[in-house]
Amino acid sequence: MIRHSVKASESWKNLPWKKFRRDLFRLQRRVFKAVQAGNKRKARFLQKLILKSKAGRFLAIRQMPKLRIF
Structure with missing residues (x-):
């Protein structure tokens, strides 16, 4: 059986999700622009980033239960 506390659940809800989405979108946009410019090295670096x-990481973990991939 999986246990979790209410405290952990509340702290999960209070994470800055909007900031996470914005930051991830900016990185994805930079990857797109690097690929368009033909700069594969920079694109790969940004993908690793x-x-x-x-x-x-947080957005991937949050999305997993919604997609039911486990």
């Missing part, structure tokens, strides 16, 4: 970013 997305994978390591707090925004990318």
